[in-house]
Amino acid sequence: MERIAKTPQPPYYAVIFTSQRTNGDHGYAKMANEMIKLASQQEGFLGIESARDSEVGITVSYWDSLESINKWKNHSAHKIAQERGKAEWYQSFSLRICKVERDDLFEK
Amino acid sequence: MERIAKTPQPPYYAVIFTSQRTNGDHGYAKMANEMIKLASQQEGFLGIESARDSEVGITVSYWDSLESINKWKNHSAHKIAQERGKAEWYQSFSLRICKVERDDLFEK
Numbered sequence: 001m002e003r004i005a006k007t008p009q010p011p012y013y014a015v016i017f018t019s020q021r022t023n024g025d026h027g028y029a030k031m032a033n034e035m036i037k038l039a040s041q042q043e044g045f046l047g048i049e050s051a052r053d054s055e056v057g058i059t060v061s062y063w064d065s066l067e068s069i070n071k072w073k074n075h076s077a078h079k080i081a082q083e084r085g086k087a088e089w090y091q092s093f094s095l096r097i098c099k100v101e102r103d104d105l106f107e108k
Numbered sequence: 109m110e111r112i113a114k115t116p117q118p119p120y121y122a123v124i125f126t127s128q129r130t131n132g133d134h135g136y137a138k139m140a141n142e143m144i145k146l147a148s149q150q151e152g153f154l155g156i157e158s159a160r161d162s163e164v165g166i167t168v169s170y171w172d173s174l175e176s177i178n179k180w181k182n183h184s185a186h187k188i189a190q191e192r193g194k195a196e197w198y199q200s201f202s203l204r205i206c207k208v209e210r211d212d213l214f215e216k
Contacts (some may be wrong), residue, residue: 003164004126004202016122017166018112018157026146049126049202051159051166056111058159058166061125092215094112094157098122098206107200 005047005062010100012046013063019093020056028089035081042075044068062100069097112156113170118208120154121171127201128164143189150183152176170208177205208216 002036039045039061046062063069072078085093142178147169149152154170166183171177180186 002199003128007204010204014122014124014204016124016208017157018168020111048164051126051161051164052163053159056157056159058168060126060166060168069114073179077181083123086214090216092112092213094115095212096115096122096208097210098208100204101207102205103172104203105200105213106198106202107192108198 001050002047004105005032005049006105007046007062007100007103010103012100013066013069014098014100015069015100016064016096016098017059017061017093018056019059020091022089022091028072030057030083031084031089037079038075038077039072042068042072046072066097110155111157112213113157113168114213115154115170115211116207116210120184120208121174121177122172122206122208123169123177124204124206125167127167127168127210128199130197130199133146134196135192136193139189139192139197143186146183146185150180152179175204 012064036048036050039048044064045068048059048061050059051057119181144156144158147156152172153176154172156169158167159165
């Protein structure tokens with residue numbers, strides 16, 4: 001998967017998920033990979049970018065519409081992951097739904 | 109600095125900067141810290157979140173308006189950093205300007 005998402009012309013939507021983990025894995029890495037794979041199969045999915053260091057992780061997923069974001073939010077397997085996330089994996093997180101108005105790509 | 113930004117009620121704006129570095133530091137770490145410090149002193153700055161792993165970095169800065177984003181883009185010291193970024197530090201990057209429409213914070 002591309003680490004910098006190749007998205008279409010704006011407008012489109014972004015979900016910015018910033019998180020601080022609890023200690024230990026508790027099945028997180030496996031579920032995180034499954035959720036990225038599953039998200040990428042959903043209608044309206046445009047791409048995903050993710051980086052994690054020792055303190056914080058940021059995952060940005062891109063979507064064609066708020067409707068597609070809402071469907072993914074309510075996907076049954078994703079809802080199970082969300083519950084485990086709150087119970088086990090995350091100390092804190094923020095979730096922001098955004099409309100991308102302009103973008104620019106630089107490549108050497 | 110808080111690793112998860114405490115932002116006001118939406119709407120506000122986000123700049124999502126996703127990058128892949130060139131090899132070596134070349135003064136990057138020092139300049140990156142200076143730019144975060146300088147950005148946080150600008151009018152309309154609301155917060156910043158950043159994560160970098162071995163392949164990719166994502167920095168999201170939050171602003172009260174497109175005007176504040178544009179002023180920061182054109183800040184003289186920031187423009188010098190942008191030029192060095194293209195010449196020395198980044199293999200590729202994407203920059204997205206977004207309007208944050210909804211957000212949610214979870215804390216244990």
